[in-house]
Every structure is written in structure tokens, then in C-alpha cells.
Amino acid sequence: MLPRDSVEYVQKEHLEILRIADRLAEALGLAGKPDFRSRQDGLAEVRALQQGLVGISQHCNAENGLLESDFHRYLDAKNYDQLQMQHRNIARLIAGLLRELPYTTADSVAGLCGDGAELLEQIREHVALEEDMLWRVEARREELLVQ
Numbered sequence: 474m475l476p477r478d479s480v481e482y483v484q485k486e487h488l489e490i491l492r493i494a495d496r497l498a499e500a501l502g503l504a505g506k507p508d509f510r511s512r513q514d515g516l517a518e519v520r521a522l523q524q525g526l527v528g529i530s531q532h533c534n535a536e537n538g539l540l541e542s543d544f545h546r547y548l549d550a551k552n553y554d555q556l557q558m559q560h561r562n563i564a565r566l567i568a569g570l571l572r573e574l575p576y577t578t579a580d581s582v583a584g585l586c587g588d589g590a591e592l593l594e595q596i597r598e599h600v601a602l603e604e605d606m607l608w609r610v611e612a613r614r615e616e617l618l619v620q
């Protein structure tokens with residue numbers, strides 16, 4: 474059974490993930506500016522977020538483990554598969570971005586901005602969907618407890 478404290482833990486991690494996503498959005502906005510200095514600052518900000526991005530990737534991998542062990546009892550196959558696919562996709566996009574980062578300069582940052590924007594979209598969409606799933610899991614769990 475998925476314990477209540479693990480649901481709360483996941484929600485707390487989501488807040489942290491969304492905070493990192495907001496910082497990444499800001500950094501990419503700066504990196505996409507026409508002037509060199511802003512692009513340089515934006516790129517430095519993206520570099521400063523590397524650990525945070527690794528953390529998001531780890532969260533996704535950990536959740537795939539959680540999905541395998543507990544979540545699948547409460548989610549139907551379609552939702553379950555969709556979450557797993559999104560986790561793999563986000564981890565892949567982060568790995569790609571981290572690979573690109575050492576070779577990116579303020580003059581060649583446009584590609585990174587495009588990839589970063591795709592990653593941001595996926596992260597935000599995923600967290601919203603997963604939060605919705607968590608509520609469904611909670612409701613189903615309580616239903617089963619009442620019976």
C-alpha cells in the first residue's frame with residue numbers, strides 16, 4: 474500500500490521540482506536574449522542548475538520504482554504507462570541537456586534554449602498529471618479502507 478507519508482513526500486518534492494523549473498525558465502529567458510551579456514548570464518544560470526536537474530532525473534527514476542511497487546495497484550494501465558513514459562522522457566531530455574551544456578557558449582545557446590523549453594513543458598505537464606493521479610490514488614485508497 475502507498476503510505477500517506479510517501480504521498481506527502483512526493484508532493485513536497487514536486488514543489489521543489491517546480492521551483493527548479495521556474496529558475497530554469499528564467500535562465501533560458503535570459504539565455505535567449507539578443508545581447509551577449511544576457512546570454513552569458515543565462516547560460517551561467519543554467520549551469521548553476523545542473524545539480525537540480527540531476528535531482529529531477531533521480532526523482533523520476535525513484536518514482537518509476539514506486540510505480541512498480543505500489544502505484545500500479547491503484548492506477549489503470551493507461552495512466553500507469555503514461556507516467557512511466559513521461560519519467561523516461563524527462564530523464565532522457567535532462568541527460569541530453571547535461572551532455573550539451575559543456576559545449577555550449579553564449580554564441581551557440583539557441584539549441585539549448587529550444588531543448589530546455591521542451592524539457593520545461595514536459596516537466597510541468599508531468600507534475601500536473603501526477604498530482605492529479607496522486608489524488609486519485611488517495612481517493613481509491615480511502616475507498617478501500619472504508620470497505
Ligand SMILES: [Fe+2]
Pocket residue numbers: 483487532536603
Ligand atoms: Fe513526481
Ligand SMILES: [Fe+2]
Pocket residue numbers: 532533536560599603
Ligand atoms: Fe513523476
